[in-house]
Amino acid sequence: MKIQQLADVEGRRSFAMVCDRGDDPVEALAAAAKRFDLSGASLTGIGAFSGVTLGFFDRIRRDYARRVIRERVEVVSLVGNVALDAGEPRVHAHVVVARYDGSALGGHLLGGTVDPTLEIMIVESPATLRRRIDPATGLALLDIDWAGS
Numbered sequence: 740m741k742i743q744q745l746a747d748v749e750g751r752r753s754f755a756m757v758c759d760r761g762d763d764p765v766e767a768l769a770a771a772a773k774r775f776d777l778s779g780a781s782l783t784g785i786g787a788f789s790g791v792t793l794g795f796f797d798r799i800r801r802d803y804a805r806r807v808i809r810e811r812v813e814v815v816s817l818v819g820n821v822a823l824d825a826g827e828p829r830v831h832a833h834v835v836v837a838r839y840d841g842s843a844l845g846g847h848l849l850g851g852t853v854d855p856t857l858e859i860m861i862v863e864s865p866a867t868l869r870r871r872i873d874p875a876t877g878l879a880l881l882d883i884d885w886a887g888s
Contacts, residue, residue: 740767742774751863758786758857764817765830765850771861772828777821779864782832784817786857791836793846801877803847812836814857817848822868824879829870
């Protein structure tokens with residue numbers, strides 16, 4: 740994985756990140772968020788995987804149902820954010836992938852294997868973002884009911 744800071748405008752940084760063949764995108768994003776001390780950011784990406792694990796939240800089990808895709812797929816849309824969870828940067832990303840026949844699958848990005856590349860743009864938030872556990876679902880949801888400092 741390679742990452743380059745592109746700009747810093749009034750404390751709001753932007754980055755270009757390129758994941759290499761074999762990288763796990765979730766691990767790479769988490770490492771970048773920690774390395775650059777991101778306390779809030781949005782991210783978008785495109786590329787391809789040789790395999791990917793998607794998640795769909797099961798509200799009854801209060802856990803992600805996993806769907807493992809063991810084939811080459813194109814990443815047609817990767818979107819997400821970074822927010823602090825218990826003081827540490829946490830990546831939350833969703834992805835839509837396309838199969839060779841044009842059919843699409845999507846869900847929470849739980850893991851994958853980049854092949855040959857994944858290009859991600861990261862834009863830092865002007866304020867800190869935080870997550871808190873929602874008792875009704877057990878999910879760590881974005882908490883915007885505070886000042887952001």
